[in-house]
Amino acid sequence: MSQTEEGDAVDLAEGIDHQVAMVMDLNKCIGCQTCTIACKTNWTDGGGREYMYWNNVETKPGSGYPRDWEEMGGGWESDEHAERSPGDLPSEEDYGRPWEFNHQQVMFEGSDEPLRPMENAEWGPNWEEDEGAGEYPNSYYFYLPRICNHCTHPSCVEACPRSALYKREEDGIVLVDQDRCRGYRYCVEGCPYKKVYYNAMKKTSEKCIFCYPRIEGEGPDGEVKPPSCAADCPPQLRMVGYLDDEEGPIHKLVNEYGAAVRLHPEYRTEPNVYYIPPFAPPQHSDAGESLDAERIPRNYLEELFGPEVNEALNTIERERNRVERGEESELMEMLTTTDTADQYRLEVFDDG
Amino acid sequence: MSNQQETDDTTPDDFSTGRRNFLKGLGAAAAVGATGTGLADDLFAMDGLEVVDDPIGSYPYRDWEDLYREQWDWDSTARSTHSVNCTGSCSWEVYVRNGQVWRESQAADYPQFDESLPDPNPRGCQKGACYSDYVNADHRVLHPLRRTGQRGEGKWKRISWDEALTEIAEEVVDTVQEERYDAISGFTPIPAMSPVSFASGSRLVNLLGGVSHSFYDWYSDLPPGQPITWGTQTDNAESADWYNADYLIAWGSNVNVTRIPDAKYFLEAAYNGTKRVGIFTDYSQTAIHCDEWLGPEPGSDTALALGMARTIVDEGLYDEAHLKEQSDMPLLVREDTGKFLRASEVEGLSVDADRPDQMFVMVDGNGDLRVAPGSLGERDGQHDDSLSIELDFDPQLAVDRTVPTADGDAPVRSVWVNLNEELSNYTPEYVQETTGVGRETHQEIAREFGEAERAKIIHGKGVNDWYHNDLGNRAIQLLLTLTGNLGRQGTGLDHYVGQEKIWTFHGWKVLSFPTGNVRAVPTTLWTYYHCDVLDNADPETTARVEEAVERDWMPVYPAERDDGSRPDPSVLFMWRGNYFNQAKGNVAIEEQLWPKLDLVVDINFRMDSSALYSDIVLPTASHYEKHDLSMTDMHTYVHPFTPAVEPLGESKTDWQIFRELAAKIQEVATERGVEPIPDRQFDREIDLQSVHDDYVRDWETDEEGALAEDRAAAEFILEHSEESNPDGTDEQITFDDTVEQPQRLLEAGDHWTSDIEDGEAYTPWKRYVQEKNPWPTFTGRQQYYIDHDWFLDLGEALPTHKDSPTLQDKADYPLRYNTPHGRWSIHSTWRDSEKMLRLQRGEPTVYLNPDDMDERGIEDGDTVRIYNDLGEVEVMAKRYPSSEPGTARMYFAWERFQFPDRNNFNSLVPLYMKPTQLVQYPEDTGEHLHFFPNYWGPTGVNSDVRVDVEKVGDGEADGGEN
Incomplete structure (x- = not known):
């Protein structure tokens, strides 16, 4: 694990100078998918990428995107990162097909068909939106935004027999070399988060690039911008920076407070995307009374985020209570976007 | 791609066969977990590729990375926004590449006026983030169209602008000449979302002596309890003020879905010591992020509020001085x-x-x-x-x-x-029995609310769409009055549903209605009347409606003539709104009202249902192709639309279109020698021979031709409004200023109830309370x-809980039918967007409780029929465990053409309204309550409806019977 000991430097993958990282606050995720669209209009709007959502948001509990990705294996067998766990390749149906519609016929050509997907819609990337689990009035659900985790031990990289995936030295971003890739899809199988996608038109695999042209300031305006998914998020639930920037909020949230935790740490790839776990209003009794009982079962959250989620939730509750009593809390201040610019620390290293 | 030759045979297009062949070719063992070293060596040998020692950190072949860098590229950008009735008013940067709009991103440069509040940036949502798709879309109307089939059939002939304008102008001139000018209607909602476009048609309709339609009451956005209790249509804090509250109740206002750009203030209040309570009939998308959720039975909010009021009074938690x-x-x-x-x-x-x-x-x-x-x-x-x-x-x-x-x-x-005495009825037992909310719980929430220093209620459509919405409003308002939570930061009742007014009120008003004589009509009553509902309503309602019209409490146009006759409306212009699709009583409108109209004209960039059911469709500029202004009561800024590209095809801006129509009317009238016609109601003449000259004349300065262009009209609004050009100061906001950066408005005019103060979020009612x-x-x-x-x-002198009127028997139609605002559209805009539909199910759905599904043998994804005595619609069933049993929830505004039978979500809703909303008060003089468009008038309610749902059998779906 790359958690630091007190005073130690942050563990990064060997050979990596700095590691980009993101913290997503699930208590601010409203499932609006502005991130999804921002990513899509930037990178995956055509050319065989229509079905891809490098950034997606799924309702949890739920089978997600691609369907049942959590049951498809991948990742590592042990913390030694020597042997990979076998993984499955999702089918096209598991992702959902990018439906085409009959606008022209209905609007301008006198068709009496309804406007509908031209093929039967049976599954899609957000099919289980708002569904969740449990029974009224004690049902529960929350939204989980996901991008590539740009892992410290990326099993996708290891899976590629052509070494067409790599992790960038300067920032730890994991990329698929579009010249070298031949679309074998070992990486798709090997990634336990199913965040590499096969482009059947290009015959290569593609994935979230952490918007490296944006964070490099490579646009015509020369401005360093955070990834689209973060920049365009209306509640600004994402913080972007470097895990090894010890002055930054990400390092503090992850390593000092333990308030931000990894999704499925048992896959052992050591993601560099972290989550502030969700809380929820308490359950109701049959007589409509609020009970002193948590709505989201703790064991479900442990299943998603590992046992560390308990400490994270306790810490957040403790700090919320402090603020309620009128005391100061650095943690609560970090989670508040008093200045949007503070969410992003991308220009902290001279060599970065 | 540098190498093409070697492995193409193992990577065919299709996923399934690709995987099969691939594994056959290379060996399954390699695919599932072996490190693949040997395999890699083989491939490199085949390929002549360089070996990579360690792809973690030292990858040598990175030139290809320019591929994605080249995609992060554009030629120009422009600031614009979206003219939609969502109260968002979010400033966007539009990126143009190769002469076409490529994408958009929030401009995110609203100046922060209070650093103790969360940053206002970025404002926007997923829909705004893909408006660019509409600019170049399949649904874009590119040329003037005249229908060749029946209304709604979607059969069109492309005609020239001159043909289109001539046909419309001749009909208009005929109508005015026959002194039926009040049979010409213009429907366009929400000035704040694009006041120049609003004014474009309104100005022409005003010059013609036509009828301007209200919208805030018609859409049941108006909370009648506010004019009743506070004498004001609505006044709200800007959303930033939510963060100032110590105690926040979201009551039937699903802010996480319907106020996406503002949700941050609600969410982050949690980190500022604020307790957030959600009151929703379902465990809603906002309830999930609350600290406590109350789930009252649908339609029982009034009883819950009065029960809470009783607790506050009984326990002495009220603010006696207030x-x-x-x-x-x-x-x-x-x-x-x-x-x-x-x-x-x-x-x-x-x-x-x-x-x-x-x-x-x-x-x-x-x-x-x-x-x-x-x-x-x-x-x-x-x-x-x-x-x-x-x-x-x-x-x-x-x-x-x-x-x-x-x-x-x-x-x-x-x-x-x-x-x-009234509150004594709302015992904890009664409240529990009526609302389902626990005896202890509702008292505890009331207690906490009463004890909070700054308590606020965000109030929404969930409690406003009911027949007895006025009673519900008054009961919930009472909680704030009892506790003195008004007129201070972090307090108040913020009702965000639609945009009732515009900051730059005066400039907008004189631009839209230059004659100063406005023939305004309450759209609910107009629709009700011309759909002949009076013939079918219960006798008491009919008697009261007739009395209200007779006593001139409420106008209906066309006006009754001296001989007692009343013509039918005959010409309807619609722009910036989708009246036909969004109308309650959809069946009656299609069957009764539509045949009365001789000419229906829709001005639109896309083919929505109103356009589809029109006679002539005129192509208008998209939101990225014109100049205009944008404002909202969710914030105190003004910012512009500017063109990123030229209008596509033959489209023109709304201002251009109505200006050219005015010119054509003037031309036809001049040819015919039409003399000025005295207005039967106002002291003015309708002069068609000068209508274009009057249209482009600045009526404030009498400068001829001054308002020919959109941008001049936008500047006119800023110049003539207290908020952007205050009297007695040197400060002024110009259009150029807004292009540079969104500008915080300078002052609040008389139609607001507080001032805009430096460093503070706007909070209403200070003029009264302070x-x-x-x-x-x-x-x-x-x-x-x-x-x-x-x-x-009617026993409504004080707020009191009443059951819903019985529109359908529960025994026949056991499910309550609810059509809330959803996440994926702003009303009907984006309902037909491919990007949005791909993130839903591609077609209309109904959210059902699993128990109700099981009882009816319905599974998730099944096609079901929702029906009642008025109609039926076919949709897909969606499992929603957070739904209260006994409800069918269809997020609204699907277009008629998204249903197999061209019915829609409103086909199940009758036109009905509460007669108390037609009154004048005092009865004889009406200073407190009198008809004023969007201020006081009957609301077009829709939540008291019942339905049942059944599975559509195999082979029956798609098309069905009618």
């Missing part, structure tokens, strides 16, 4: 008549007022009768800042006694005593007791 000074609680009411005791009735009470019969009475600490200051009897009209309601005595709240009058002693009680101006009500106070005859007849 009630005495700011509310009608100390005023005396005669027990014999139910009317307020008027000062003129009291023997020996000296009254210094012009109209002592409109002055009210309190009892002071000594038991002496005192005249309450600030009532209508001493005011100069509804708004009069020259008086104060501040008291120089301490009135008693609880009074129950007799008062000497000319007719002898009259028994009186204070409103407070009457209210206490400055002690009389509230614009009959009594000059927040008025919970309404002594209008109709209110007394």
